[in-house]
Amino acid sequence: xxxxxxxxxxxxxxxxxxxxxxxxxxxxxxxxxxxxxxxxxxxxxxxxxxxxxxxxxxxxxxxxxxxxxxxxxxxxxxxxxxxxxxxxxxxxxxxxxxxxxxxxxxxxxxxxxxxxxxxxxxxxxxxxxxxxxxxxxxxxxxxxxxxxxxxxxxxxxxxxxxxxxxxxxxxxxxxxxxxxxxxxxxxxxxxxxxxxxxxxxxxxxxxxxxxxxxxxxxxxxxxxxxxxxxxxxxxxxxxxxxxxxxxxxxxxxxxxxxxxxxxxxxxxxxxxxxxxxxxxxxxxxxxxxxxxxxxxxxxxxxxxxxxxxxxxxxxxxxxxxxxxxxxxxxxxxxxxxxxxxxxxxxxxxxxxxxxxxxxxxxxxxxxxxxxxxxxxxxxxxxxxxxxxxxxx
Numbered sequence: 001x002x003x004x005x006x007x008x009x010x011x012x013x014x015x016x017x018x019x020x021x022x023x024x025x026x027x028x029x030x031x032x033x034x035x036x037x038x039x040x041x042x043x044x045x046x047x048x049x050x051x052x053x054x055x056x057x058x059x060x061x062x063x064x065x066x067x068x069x070x071x072x073x074x075x076x077x078x079x080x081x082x083x084x085x086x087x088x089x090x091x092x093x094x095x096x097x098x099x100x101x102x103x104x105x106x107x108x109x110x111x112x113x114x115x116x117x118x119x120x121x122x123x124x125x126x127x128x129x130x131x132x133x134x135x136x137x138x139x140x141x142x143x144x145x146x147x148x149x150x151x152x153x154x155x156x157x158x159x160x161x162x163x164x165x166x167x168x169x170x171x172x173x174x175x176x177x178x179x180x181x182x183x184x185x186x187x188x189x190x191x192x193x194x195x196x197x198x199x200x201x202x203x204x205x206x207x208x209x210x211x212x213x214x215x216x217x218x219x220x221x222x223x224x225x226x227x228x229x230x231x232x233x234x235x236x237x238x239x240x241x242x243x244x245x246x247x248x249x250x251x252x253x254x255x256x257x258x259x260x261x262x263x264x265x266x267x268x269x270x271x272x273x274x275x276x277x278x279x280x281x282x283x284x285x286x287x288x289x290x291x292x293x294x295x296x297x298x299x300x301x302x303x304x305x306x307x308x309x310x311x312x313x314x315x316x317x318x319x320x321x322x323x324x325x326x327x328x329x330x331x332x333x334x335x336x337x338x339x340x341x342x343x344x345x346x347x348x349x350x351x352x353x354x355x356x357x358x359x360x361x362x363x364x365x366x367x368x369x370x371x372x373x374x375x376x377x378x379x380x381x382x383x384x385x386x387x388x389x390x391x392x
Contacts, residue, residue, distance in 0.1 A: 032223065033170040034070070035204055035374050036063050036115075036129060038077055043164055046109045046134055055079040059117065060166065061376075064226050064238040065173055071125075075117050079129075079167075082112040090133070090372070109134070113169065129169040132374060135288040137166045140295040142283050168374060195235055195385040200283065201228045203242055203265070204374045211249050211259030211303070211369035218246040222265070225376065236268075242278075242379075243267035248300065251368075258303030258366030265379050279382045286376040292367055303367035322357040326350060 040057035063071040086106045115127040203222040228236040248262040265280040282299035292304030329349040
């Protein structure tokens with residue numbers, strides 16, 4: 001009876017796991033929320049905002065839903081804070097652990113905002129947004145002649161870096177009925193033409209990627225952030241899922257050696273439900289200015305070396321460890337050995353202190369490569385891809 005008691009829950013779990021797996025697969029194909037990037041006027045302190053406070057700014061990049069444009073790039077936007085909450089700060093290895101130990105781990109920021117977008121035709125459109133993050137964005141580019149785009153971008157699209165903080169917000173994706181009744185600007189239907197080599201597309205990651213946790217060969221999912229247009233018309237609508245692969249991942253190592261991360265994009269989920277194998281590489285990434293990331297000509301991201309301020313902190317911590325170890329060794333030696341004196345233990349104490357401080361400096365790791373969820377990545381198709389099934 002005991003055996004049956006333990007087996008039956010296992011069988012039940014297996015039977016439940018089958019529909020759960022199917023549900024997870026359906027969730028993977030769900031288009032999910034839209035992402036709105038807002039450049040506020042000035043440099044507001046988010047931690048000081050309260051419900052009812054207002055912000056003004058501009059929408060940085062166009063917001064698209066399938067084959068329709070919801071918000072044109074550069075549109076003025078008014079934001080009103082609806083509610084705030086305390087959130088955990090994103091982990092950062094910019095400073096040594098001694099500094100991070102005393103840094104606040106949570107901060108207050110807006111959670112929900114009511115937005116009004118002012119369109120060019122003079123009309124206003126209300127939206128409800130949820131704050132994801134606020135960062136000072138900068139664009140890292142793999143500067144090679146072979147990565148020049150032969151594709152035409154949608155009018156007004158911009159991905160220029162800015163020194164002011166950028167608010168990354170979630171917008172609930174409208175249903176088909178809402179999109180049709182909302183008088184959103186239509187985009188021409190996808191053509192049956194294929195994607196040519198050199199075509200540029202912008203995708204957003206659907207989960208975090210870290211060099212310290214990702215392994216070479218790991219796969220991840222991203223979503224097309226805006227339609228891809230060629231001279232013949234729109235080739236790919238917004239919202240398509242693109243599978244990527246970690247080509248190379250090196251975790252941060254001792255002696256302040258930073259990590260590195262290289263990505264490629266290998267598979268495109270077409271609107272018809274079919275999959276198309278592609279070959280696309282990273283040509284630029286929009287990251288936080290304080291992340292210290294660099295990109296080489298091959299599109300590989302590398303963590304920056306520790307700066308002067310971080311080095312000075314490490315040297316100060318190393319000196320403190322040396323002093324504490326020196327004094328502690330002499331106290332212990334004099335307590336255990338009755339004939340020991342400061343003069344007789346000074347030399348040994350200095351050696352032990354030098355060893356401890358040296359071990360601390362040698363075990364310092366370099367900076368990690370972290371790409372948060374919804375990171376904006378520009379990819380370039382390295383070879384043509386046939387998309388005959390992209391259109392119905």
